[in-house]
Amino acid sequence: MTAPLHEAHPSGPGRVLPDTQQGMRRRNLARVMHAVNAEGQLSRAAVASRIGLTRAAVSTLVDELIRSGLLEELGPERPGRVGRPGSALAVSGHGPAGIGAEIGVDHLAVCAVDLRGQVRARAIRHGANRGRSPEPVIDELTELLRQVVAEAKGEGLWPAGLAVAVPGLVARDARTVVRAPNLDWHDTDLGALLPADFPLTVDNEANFGALAELWLGEGTGGDFLHVSAEIGIGAAVVVAGGLLRGTRGFAGELGHVPVRPEGPRCACGGRGCLEQYAGEEAVLRAAGLEPGEDRVGLLAGRAAEGDAAVRRALRDAGKALGIALTGAVNLLDPESVVLGGALAGLAPWLLPSLEAELDRRTAGPACPVSVSRLGPQGPLLGAAHSVVRAVLDDPAAVAERN
Amino acid sequence: MTAPLHEAHPSGPGRVLPDTQQGMRRRNLARVMHAVNAEGQLSRAAVASRIGLTRAAVSTLVDELIRSGLLEELGPERPGRVGRPGSALAVSGHGPAGIGAEIGVDHLAVCAVDLRGQVRARAIRHGANRGRSPEPVIDELTELLRQVVAEAKGEGLWPAGLAVAVPGLVARDARTVVRAPNLDWHDTDLGALLPADFPLTVDNEANFGALAELWLGEGTGGDFLHVSAEIGIGAAVVVAGGLLRGTRGFAGELGHVPVRPEGPRCACGGRGCLEQYAGEEAVLRAAGLEPGEDRVGLLAGRAAEGDAAVRRALRDAGKALGIALTGAVNLLDPESVVLGGALAGLAPWLLPSLEAELDRRTAGPACPVSVSRLGPQGPLLGAAHSVVRAVLDDPAAVAERN
DNA sequence: CTATTTCGTCATGGCCGTTTACAAATTAGT
DNA sequence: ACTAATTTGTAAACGGCCATGACGAAATAG
Numbered sequence: 001m002t003a004p005l006h007e008a009h010p011s012g013p014g015r016v017l018p019d020t021q022q023g024m025r026r027r028n029l030a031r032v033m034h035a036v037n038a039e040g041q042l043s044r045a046a047v048a049s050r051i052g053l054t055r056a057a058v059s060t061l062v063d064e065l066i067r068s069g070l071l072e073e074l075g076p077e078r079p080g081r082v083g084r085p086g087s088a089l090a091v092s093g094h095g096p097a098g099i100g101a102e103i104g105v106d107h108l109a110v111c112a113v114d115l116r117g118q119v120r121a122r123a124i125r126h127g128a129n130r131g132r133s134p135e136p137v138i139d140e141l142t143e144l145l146r147q148v149v150a151e152a153k154g155e156g157l158w159p160a161g162l163a164v165a166v167p168g169l170v171a172r173d174a175r176t177v178v179r180a181p182n183l184d185w186h187d188t189d190l191g192a193l194l195p196a197d198f199p200l201t202v203d204n205e206a207n208f209g210a211l212a213e214l215w216l217g218e219g220t221g222g223d224f225l226h227v228s229a230e231i232g233i234g235a236a237v238v239v240a241g242g243l244l245r246g247t248r249g250f251a252g253e254l255g256h257v258p259v260r261p262e263g264p265r266c267a268c269g270g271r272g273c274l275e276q277y278a279g280e281e282a283v284l285r286a287a288g289l290e291p292g293e294d295r296v297g298l299l300a301g302r303a304a305e306g307d308a309a310v311r312r313a314l315r316d317a318g319k320a321l322g323i324a325l326t327g328a329v330n331l332l333d334p335e336s337v338v339l340g341g342a343l344a345g346l347a348p349w350l351l352p353s354l355e356a357e358l359d360r361r362t363a364g365p366a367c368p369v370s371v372s373r374l375g376p377q378g379p380l381l382g383a384a385h386s387v388v389r390a391v392l393d394d395p396a397a398v399a400e401r402n
Numbered sequence: 403m404t405a406p407l408h409e410a411h412p413s414g415p416g417r418v419l420p421d422t423q424q425g426m427r428r429r430n431l432a433r434v435m436h437a438v439n440a441e442g443q444l445s446r447a448a449v450a451s452r453i454g455l456t457r458a459a460v461s462t463l464v465d466e467l468i469r470s471g472l473l474e475e476l477g478p479e480r481p482g483r484v485g486r487p488g489s490a491l492a493v494s495g496h497g498p499a500g501i502g503a504e505i506g507v508d509h510l511a512v513c514a515v516d517l518r519g520q521v522r523a524r525a526i527r528h529g530a531n532r533g534r535s536p537e538p539v540i541d542e543l544t545e546l547l548r549q550v551v552a553e554a555k556g557e558g559l560w561p562a563g564l565a566v567a568v569p570g571l572v573a574r575d576a577r578t579v580v581r582a583p584n585l586d587w588h589d590t591d592l593g594a595l596l597p598a599d600f601p602l603t604v605d606n607e608a609n610f611g612a613l614a615e616l617w618l619g620e621g622t623g624g625d626f627l628h629v630s631a632e633i634g635i636g637a638a639v640v641v642a643g644g645l646l647r648g649t650r651g652f653a654g655e656l657g658h659v660p661v662r663p664e665g666p667r668c669a670c671g672g673r674g675c676l677e678q679y680a681g682e683e684a685v686l687r688a689a690g691l692e693p694g695e696d697r698v699g700l701l702a703g704r705a706a707e708g709d710a711a712v713r714r715a716l717r718d719a720g721k722a723l724g725i726a727l728t729g730a731v732n733l734l735d736p737e738s739v740v741l742g743g744a745l746a747g748l749a750p751w752l753l754p755s756l757e758a759e760l761d762r763r764t765a766g767p768a769c770p771v772s773v774s775r776l777g778p779q780g781p782l783l784g785a786a787h788s789v790v791r792a793v794l795d796d797p798a799a800v801a802e803r804n
Numbered sequence: 805c806t807a808t809t810t811c812g813t814c815a816t817g818g819c820c821g822t823t824t825a826c827a828a829a830t831t832a833g834t
Numbered sequence: 835a836c837t838a839a840t841t842t843g844t845a846a847a848c849g850g851c852c853a854t855g856a857c858g859a860a861a862t863a864g
Contacts, residue, residue: 421821422820422821422822423820423821423822424821445811445812446811446812447810447811447812457811457812457813458812458813458814460812461812461813461814462813483809483810484808484809484810485808485809485810485811486809486810486811486812487810487811488810488811488812489811489812
């Protein structure tokens with residue numbers, strides 16, 4: 001039951017299909033796509049035994065998917081076992097592509113990912129967007145988009161959808177940026193500004209980063225906590241292979257978990273929130289540095305040089321993070337905690353005190369903490385892959401669009 | 403989809419059905435049951451429009467369910483609108499029954515609930531079980547079980563399954579009590595001790611209490627936090643209409659969320675855990691009372707009398723709860739927080755400081771806190787209803803058993 | 805009293821996975 | 835090298851299930 005939680009579209013194609021024969025067919029097409037995608041390469045017979053249908057049924061499903069350009073026949077597998085070798089199937093590398101876009105505080109990026117998960121085209125543009133009005137920024141993004149789509153088309157791909165990662169809070173309609181403090185945008189409807197050639201989804205960059213970790217990361221099962229720090233400190237809770245968004249979409253506000261109940265006042269109204277100890281501003285102040293451009297790089301650089309004040313500041317931030325995460329881990333019992341976004345770059349100096357605190361406060365074996373190897377690329381990749389997942393989740397929907 | 407999270411059986415009947423015509427039929431039978439159950443009384447045509455099938459299809463489904471004794475025809479609805487009145491259908495009150503059992507620290511209880519949710523038979527036995535070995539306790543429980551099953555059979559019901567709520571940690575097999583500190587039981591396989599006449603499920607009483615709130619409570623949607631205190635302080639996280647159990651089944655350990663990072667040492671290895679401020683032992687000590695029997699009743703009585711020390715102790719506990727819950731609410735953004743179990747009885751003195759703390763530390767509108775009206779009956783009712791839900795979730799499975 | 809609306813059912817038809825059978829392609833055994 | 839066994843993919847017949855359309859039944863509206 002349950003609708004895929006990564007679907008930001010409230011009524012997107014991922015909703016539960018009616019239990020009629022047509023719906024069954026659509027779901028079975030999806031199951032074939034997922035099976036082939038998971039293994040990279042699979043024969044019809046292998047798909048059949050994996051999803052519990054007969055070879056005959058899978059044959060017709062595969063035929064339909066090949067005709068739609070979603071699956072490709074790679075030819076006979078090299079025989080290793082007894083019996084006739086199967087014919088290898090693979091997800092198509094020339095069909096639909098997911099277009100991901102990222103609006104960062106000081107860059108814009110777009111990429112195209114094919115159904116196999118390969119990045120096939122990309123374009124980046126550096127330059128501070130802080131405080132610029134949405135229109136010119138979106139115009140530049142549209143230009144990058146045009147380039148990437150053109151390049152993808154040159155490779156035989158066609159865009160199945162666009163997903164945009166933004167550093168801010170997005171409304172439930174998955175189109176409107178409610179507020180993005182670091183851009184100084186408020187109630188901006190990106191759907192009205194972006195070209196409407198294909199389905200659009202807008203979501204928070206931390207959410208897309210977590211989804212990227214779920215789909216592309218190593219070792220993470222379906223249950224983990226993805227912590228990142230771009231605008232404040234956010235934790236995305238991934239449960240049962242989907243994002244936990246909360247009733248109002250506000251879930252994951254790790255930054256305002258109380259760390260010291262009588263600590264310094266916070267803008268949220270509370271006292272001693274995590275952000276007062278591990279937030280960017282707090283860490284810079286503790287390190288004795290001025291806020292400026294590329295603050296994370298500055299911190300990492302000074303820490304690498306051995307700057308004692310910076311190292312102490314990061315150690316203290318790690319400790320505060322460990323305290324807040326202890327609460328989260330006790331509440332959710334995740335398989336692991338993953339540090340992503342800006343935190344990934346600072347991990348060498350945050351991790352020791354963070355893990356020490358988590359260990360100390362946990363009765364049994366502590367929850368393992370790892371660092372995302374996706375780093376700053378997470379949100380962009382997650383966005384593009386979210387489109388790819390939507391195709392895999394309902395191949396019939398895109399097949400009839402082309 | 404998603405498999406129902408309330409299913410404690412790892413491979414129980416609630417697992418995802420294969421997408422074949424038989425599976426489709428079974429799911430549609432379930433959808434009819436749920437539709438009728440949700441409205442209490444519904445015509446075939448109303449069911450059809452509600453679940454998106456045709457009247458003809460629903461007719462055959464209903465026929466099958468009536469033949470199986472899961473649905474009853476109540477006769478023609480009283481006509482209020484134009485057209486031929488429908489024939490009212492209701493979930494059967496004479497078919498399968500869910501048997502719930504509770505092993506409390508100082509009582510045993512068993513009840514039978516019919517598919518309509520009515521309690522049709524019950525038996526309770528008071529007496530301290532703390533420290534008694536499992537065998538005699540289970541023997542007594544089996545006797546109560548016999549009585550309740552006999553009484554239910556007298557009313558035309560037959561037991562479809564047994565669910566047992568225990569005050570302790572239960573293994574993933576849903577049969578073995580790993581440890582129940584208040585009973586002093588360890589690694590006790592209840593499946594071997596209880597009669598094996600019908601499917602058995604064992605789970606923590608806090609989990610069943612939360613499920614009872616989900617299924618029977620008022621105003622709670624599918625997302626809330628159910629806080630109870632029996633063995634330590636536990637929070638059950640209910641998300642998307644199911645229980646969040648965690649990777650190892652340890653989710654919801656609110657009692658060990660850090661409230662004051664440098665506070666007193668806790669048995670878990672941490673410092674300043676919630677349990678050090680709001681745990682039973684801590685509150686009794688702060689109130690200047692000795693631990694004994696019925697400690698909650700004692701606290702509530704003294705507080706009602708106006709005992710200043712007790713009231714202060716409860717006020718402080720509420721404050722600590724509020725701090726810990728602030729973190730949980732920030733992380734999960736639930737629709738509400740529900741106080742259940744022993745906390746429900748102490749709510750009048752806990753709530754003011756708890757809510758004040760939660761309000762103070764939240765930016766927007768604070769998450770509403772309510773008190774369970776199920777109170778101490780929650781776990782027993784939740785257990786019995788979990789069996790009923792399993793029947794509604796896959797009526798074909800029980801139909802073929804009878 | 806007739807027209808209209810809605811309900812439940814029946815016969816028909818189409819869709820879809822299964823069953824059964826068979827040819828093709830490989831390995832294992834002699 | 836040749837046969838037997840095994841596995842793959844496909845085709846035809848089969849059966850189950852929901853949709854469609856029509857019809858009688860039972861109410862209301864005028």
